[in-house]
C-alpha cells in the first residue's frame with residue numbers, strides 16, 4: 377500500500393476542478409440554492425462546479441450547515457436547484473422545478489437511516505425497487521440473493537429487519553439501492569449512526585462493493601478519516617453560502633486496507649483537511 381500523490385485544488389469561481397480523465401458521469405454547473413420563505417431567505421449553496429468521472433468515488437465534507445445534504449438531495453431529484461444545471465451522463469436532471477423521472481429512476485440513494493419495511497424480509501426489502509418497476513418474481517429473487525451475497529448477508533435473506541444489527545440494516549439499504557444497477561450511488565452519512573468498529577468494517581465493505589460494481593459514488597460524511605479512506609477525491613464545502621473551498625485528490629492504491637490510515641501521508645491529508653475546517657470556526 378503506498379501513497380504517491382495528493383494534490384489540492386483551491387477552488388475559485390473561475391478555477392474549477394480538474395477535467396475528468398474517464399467518461400463524465402455527473403456534472404454540476406454553477407449550482408446555487410436559496411431557500412425562501414415569507415420570513416427568511418437562506419442562501420444554502422452558491423456557484424458549485426464539479427465534474428465526476430465514471431466509477432469515481434467522491435466524498436463531500438464540510439461543517440454542519442454548509443449544504444452537503446442540500447446538494448445530495450438536488451442530485452437525488454428531491455430538491456430543485458435555484459441556479460445552474462445538473463447533468464447525469466449528459467442529460468439534464470432538472471428543468472426548472474421539474475425533474476426528469478427517467479434519470480431519477482436510475483439513481484441509488486442511501487440515507488443515515490436504513491428505512492426498511494419491517495414487515496418485509498431482507499430479500500423483499502432489497503428487491504422492492506425491482507417490484508415497483510414491475511420485474512418478475514424469479515428475477516427479483518435471483519437479484520436479491522446475488523445482492524445479499526455482495527453485501528455480506530448471505531443466509532439472512534429470509535430474516536426481518538428487527539432481527540438485524542444496525543450495520544446489517546445499512547447493508548440491506550445499500551443492497552436495495554444497488555438493486556436497479558444505478559448509474560450513480562448517492563449516500564448521505566450512511567454510517568453516521570453506527571459504532572466506530574462497525575463503521576470501519578462498513579467502510580471496507582463499501583469500498584469492496586464500489587470496486588466490484590464499478591459504481592460512481594457521491595458520499596456525504598462528517599468524518600474526515602472516512603472521507604479520505606473512501607474517496608478518490610474529497611470535496612470540502614465551506615458554509616454561508618456553501619461553496620467548494622478545495623478538492624483534494626487521494627491517490628492511495630486500491631483496495632485500501634485500514635492500515636493505510638496509519639501511513640504518514642494519510643495522516644497528513646486528514647490533518648490538513650481538519651485544519652481547513654477548524655479555520656472556519
Ligand SMILES: Nc1ncnc2c1ncn2[C@@H]1O[C@H](COP(=O)(O)OP(=O)(O)OP(=O)(O)O)[C@@H](O)[C@H]1O
Pocket residue numbers: 411418419420438439440441442443444445446447
Ligand atoms: N428546507 C429548508 N428550508 C430552509 N432552509 C433549509 C432547508 N434545508 C436546509 N436549509 C438550510 O440550508 C443550509 C444547508 O443545510 P444542509 O442540511 O444542506 O447542511 P449540511 O451540510 O447537510 O448540514 P449537516 O452536516 O448538519 O447535516 C442550512 O443553513 C440549513 O438551515
